[in-house]
Amino acid sequence: MTSSLASSAILDNPAWSALTGVHERFGEFHGRAARYQPDVAPFHALADPTDPEAWQDLTALVAPGAAVTIAGAGGVAYPGWEVAGSIPGVQFVDVALRAEPLPEAVPLGTADVPEILDLIERTRPGPYLRRTVELGTYLGLRSDSGALIAMAGERLHPAGWTEISAVCTDPAHRGKGLATRLIRAVAAGIRDRGETPFLHTGAANVNAIRLYESIGFELRKKTDFTAYRRL
Numbered sequence: 001m002t003s004s005l006a007s008s009a010i011l012d013n014p015a016w017s018a019l020t021g022v023h024e025r026f027g028e029f030h031g032r033a034a035r036y037q038p039d040v041a042p043f044h045a046l047a048d049p050t051d052p053e054a055w056q057d058l059t060a061l062v063a064p065g066a067a068v069t070i071a072g073a074g075g076v077a078y079p080g081w082e083v084a085g086s087i088p089g090v091q092f093v094d095v096a097l098r099a100e101p102l103p104e105a106v107p108l109g110t111a112d113v114p115e116i117l118d119l120i121e122r123t124r125p126g127p128y129l130r131r132t133v134e135l136g137t138y139l140g141l142r143s144d145s146g147a148l149i150a151m152a153g154e155r156l157h158p159a160g161w162t163e164i165s166a167v168c169t170d171p172a173h174r175g176k177g178l179a180t181r182l183i184r185a186v187a188a189g190i191r192d193r194g195e196t197p198f199l200h201t202g203a204a205n206v207n208a209i210r211l212y213e214s215i216g217f218e219l220r221k222k223t224d225f226t227a228y229r230r231l
Helices: 014-019 052-058 110-123 178-192 206-215
Strands: 027-030 033-036 044-046 067-071 081-094 138-142 148-154 161-169 196-202 217-230
Touching: 014 033, 014 044, 033 052, 044 052, 044 067, 081 206, 110 138, 110 148, 110 161, 138 178, 148 178, 161 178, 178 196, 178 206, 196 206, 196 217, 206 217
Parallel strands: 161 196
Antiparallel strands: 027 033, 033 044, 067 217, 081 196, 081 217, 138 148, 148 161
């Protein structure tokens, strides 16, 4: 499958697009600012990250002294906020991924959350909270003893696109291609809905970038994940 990068402008602000669309039921809003409910995902979004009025709206959703992470804000400080740190990131989109089901993968739900959080803690693929599992389909692989050893799933969901996230494998089971197989399986479900997979990672995560490029993802843009603290 090929995906037109020219049609992907909605991915310039995927959290806002998701919160004002498919994920609206998980959101809290004030004017031109939004956030996911605190136990769902730690993401905040602005209609326009360069708009000072949107940053003012965000103060209604964030307590003084609290920190938020905004993607694509460029590390610019705005009135009432200070930059607490920034990590360069990259965004990839599916252009040639071979998506295919994985019969041995099991759907993960609320009953699996303790195991999911344990695997996330040991592998640290990125933020994952108690209700993140509600954002989309999550698939897992279990060992012969029944332990959860690998997983991947769906997170941000701007119209026409779905982000693949929480891709992780227990260190004792790496090198077996489990992550690739799960990415292909999650992508198959996304494709079945007529949507296109995309994903994010840190610009310094060369191993993940090498994997994504090798299986059919293409760099769409460089971005940043900047933490801001409300003054």
